[in-house]
Amino acid sequence: MLVFFPLALAAVAAAQTLSPSVQHAKRTHLPAGWSRVRRHASDAVLPLRFGLTQPNTDMNTLEALLNDVSHPESPNYGMHWTPARVAEHFAPSDEAIHAVTSWIADNGLAKERVRVSKTKGWVMLNASVAETEALLNTEYHVFVHESSGKEHVACDEYNLPAHIIPHVAVVTPSIDFNAILTKRSSGTTSTHITIGQPGAGTVSPKLTTTISTILTELEDCDKQITPACLRALYGFVYTPLAAKKNSYGIVEYTPQAYRPADLDMFAKNFSSIGPSLVGSRPVLKSIDGGVVQNETASFGVNGESNLDLQYAMNLVTGYQNITLYQTGDLEMGASFNNLLDALDGSYCTFEGGDDPENDGIYPDTLPGGYQGDDCGTIKPANVISTSYGYDEASLSFAYSSRQCAEYAKLGLMGVTVLYSSGDNGVAGNDGCLTPDGSESEDGKIFNPSFPSTCPFVTSVGATQVNPGAQVTDPESACDQVIFSGGGFSNYFAIPDYQKGAVAAYLSANPPPYAATIYNSTGGSRAYPDISANGANYVVAVDNAFGLVYGTSASSPVVGAILTMVNDQRIFWGKKPIGFINPTIYSPAFKGAFNDITNGTNPGCGTVGFSAAKGYDPVTGLGTPNFPKLLALWLLLP
Structure with missing residues (x-):
């Protein structure tokens, strides 16, 4: 990762049963036009999602794999992969799934509430704001866009245990502001994204x-x-x-x-x-x-x-x-x-x-x-x-x-x-x-x-x-x-x-x-x-x-x-x-x-x-x- 402006992604710590909470991501600024207006209600429900780290997806590894089929001097030029081979090669490990689901359960959230996507790429649950804030050691706020009046829920940063960080690539909703929501009003057609x-x-x-x-x-x-x-x-x-x-x-x-x-x-x-x-x-x-x-x-x-x-x-x-x-x-x-x-x-x-x-x-x-x-x-x-x-x-x-x-x-x-x-x-x-x-x-x-x-x-x-x-x-x-x-x-x-x-x-x-x-x-x-x-x-x-x-x-x-x-x-x-x-x-x-x-x-x-x-x-x-x-x-x- 090459970052010109700091966007903190914490260094990976060695896995252990009990590990310290480490900052995983932080937003250094609010996008233009947004302002924080209030803390989000503690009993509101968030669709909490943990995107699991896919193996073999660091930039150097990906480039090497691509060069093997795309560089004109490679003996395998043009020998493209099948979708099945891609799916198998990049599937998150069972170890990652077990680590994340066990951590969630250890924090008092019943295992019955946790699901894993059919592609094994995501661990997901619906959690209250209070539960999410405790899990991620953060605070969620409501932000408003000044010109449209649209609202957005996000945190400024969040933390994960050091032994979980190697297994999680992204958490949503969290710090991202890459779209402005437009609510659908009665009798009109508009878009959400x-x-x-x-x-x-x-x-x-x-x-x-x-x-x-x-x-x-x-x-x-x-x-x-x-x-x-x-x-x-x-x-x-x-x-x-x-x-x-x-x-x-x-x-x-x-x-x-x-x-x-x-x-x-x-x-x-x-x-x-x-x-x-x-x-x-x-x-x-x-x-x-x-x-x-x-x-x-x-x-x-x-x-x-x-x-x-x-x-x-x-x-x-x-x-x-x-x-x-x-x-x-x-x-x-x-x-x-x-x-x-x-x-x-x-x-x-x-x-x-x-x-x-x-x-x-x-x-x-x-x-x-x-x-x-x-x-x-x-x-x-x-x-x-x-x-x-x-x-x-x-x-x-x-x-x-x-x-x-x-x-x-x-x-x-x-x-x-x-x-x-x-x-x-x-x-x-x-x-x-x-x-x-x-x-x-x-x-x-x-x-x-x-x-x-x-x-x-x-x-x-x-x-x-x-x-x-x-x-x-x-x-x-x-x-x-x-x-x-x-x-x-x-x-x-x-x-x-x-x-x-x-x-x-x-x-x-x-x-x-x-x-x-x-x-x-x-x-x-x-x-x-x-x-x-x-x-x-x-x-x-x-x-x-x-x-x-x-x-x-x-x-x-x-x-x-x-x-x-x-x-x-x-x-x-x-x-x-x-x-x-x-x-x-x-x-x-x-x-x-x-x-x-x-x-x-x-x-x-x-x-x-x-x-x-x-x-x-x-x-x-x-x-x-x-x-x-x-x-x-x-x-x-």
């Missing part, structure tokens, strides 16, 4: 203006980006050959939803290779009651999904289906954990593992709520693109690292996971950091994005065709409306695959900032990994065309390109490319990306970092050169 809500503070595209004239010539790509511009920029002309054996998934969180009429409007104006896309729809895979809702329509609720699907569907052509992972019902909503539950049964935390303050809890008891338990119900697509993200500082290290480990497990199964890097340069969705680690609009310290800082996802930044430039000219880092998210993690150490590239950048282009402004150790995960155009996208939204900006556009474009690389490999009887980072940073792939050497990613009162030759924390390795990438990946086993 706000990741898909307009203005929720996650990565989201920006609309600047509607347009009445679509410019279709490549000479106009500096003013309007269309599928033809993207094909020209990245040499991306390809007809699928193995579409039925291939898959590409786009993730959306209800109430975000595409409008069928807008898909057709886009398809009529921008022809695709192969069958017409007019009337074509993504293949819906509903997770936890996810619906393509039509109750509300606006750019805020249609813009993201329309953007993702219009470009993803067009670029992979009418031959290749797109899978839509629509996540969360209208009543409860959902989080990244709900998506991961459905993709991997070994992560599934149904029956108590998900945090009711941060994640959707299903079955949903709200009127009209989804009554299912979507855990391990979805076969992951070969490539999955997500255009949402949190600020790293909004999450505890325990919560983030547990989720990061799951992305590694998906990589072991041969899944390429892409995340947008953010649209605020070196700042976060909720501003920059202050010296105590809190987020503020007045902060001066760089605020990295999660999951982009997880070493086991591929983070995608944004570039632009410069005003007045031709589509054949080099792009620059995006500085129109949005700035490409990038920087250095405060939580995760630098992975081996990135060490050489980052060291070269810092040596040749030392950032002119004090060590107190960003994680300047040189030993932390840098992001993004790669980039694609993110400015001036022509998107049909609510029966009109507009210009849209964001890394929200970059990620699905990269996903489409990688999906077609998979198509060619599958056609020749090879495996999908899976986790790509060890490969794209390897010497064999040098020159496979269009190097971006101009532009910065401002934020926090600075110009941010500078794009430079080779890797940089603004645009990563650069933008994809499809012919080169395809040729190189076909050379691999």
Whole structure:
């Protein structure tokens, strides 16, 4: 664990029958907009959950396992694991279950009240606040969000016996504030978890203006980006050959939803290779009651999904289906954990593992709520693109690292996971950091994005065709409306695959900032990994065309390109490319990306970092050169 701002996770003590209470986690600050208002009632009931430590999930072990199937020089390249092997390898031990349940019982809570999840990942019970405070040696308070008035229950820190700490990764509810609750009022539709809500503070595209004239010539790509511009920029002309054996998934969180009429409007104006896309729809895979809702329509609720699907569907052509992972019902909503539950049964935390303050809890008891338990119900697509993200500082290290480990497990199964890097340069969705680690609009310290800082996802930044430039000219880092998210993690150490590239950048282009402004150790995960155009996208939204900006556009474009690389490999009887980072940073792939050497990613009162030759924390390795990438990946086993 690499922590720039202290987020206390106590050192492990030797197991013993009676051991001292040791601090396990502490929040150093309240997230922006929250204030403590009162102690929580002692007789209130909390859904107390202990996430057990999964073996083999320390970052070094995970990286070694992934390198074995993902590094181009490994003899096991492409030999991805089955879900059953993943579940067996990472299952918590019986020793951990016994230790935690016995400790709870020793504190006077009847064993009959304690349950273990079917995946053995969680020990859970419903306990009063008084019981929980005694068990964890803490105090629970009620917090209120100043703008919404919504309430949240949390503690500032909690403690565990030293002999229990090795067995517990996270306790919920405890210190996390990674979602704002929105209560459902009578007669209206709202969500419980706000990741898909307009203005929720996650990565989201920006609309600047509607347009009445679509410019279709490549000479106009500096003013309007269309599928033809993207094909020209990245040499991306390809007809699928193995579409039925291939898959590409786009993730959306209800109430975000595409409008069928807008898909057709886009398809009529921008022809695709192969069958017409007019009337074509993504293949819906509903997770936890996810619906393509039509109750509300606006750019805020249609813009993201329309953007993702219009470009993803067009670029992979009418031959290749797109899978839509629509996540969360209208009543409860959902989080990244709900998506991961459905993709991997070994992560599934149904029956108590998900945090009711941060994640959707299903079955949903709200009127009209989804009554299912979507855990391990979805076969992951070969490539999955997500255009949402949190600020790293909004999450505890325990919560983030547990989720990061799951992305590694998906990589072991041969899944390429892409995340947008953010649209605020070196700042976060909720501003920059202050010296105590809190987020503020007045902060001066760089605020990295999660999951982009997880070493086991591929983070995608944004570039632009410069005003007045031709589509054949080099792009620059995006500085129109949005700035490409990038920087250095405060939580995760630098992975081996990135060490050489980052060291070269810092040596040749030392950032002119004090060590107190960003994680300047040189030993932390840098992001993004790669980039694609993110400015001036022509998107049909609510029966009109507009210009849209964001890394929200970059990620699905990269996903489409990688999906077609998979198509060619599958056609020749090879495996999908899976986790790509060890490969794209390897010497064999040098020159496979269009190097971006101009532009910065401002934020926090600075110009941010500078794009430079080779890797940089603004645009990563650069933008994809499809012919080169395809040729190189076909050379691999």
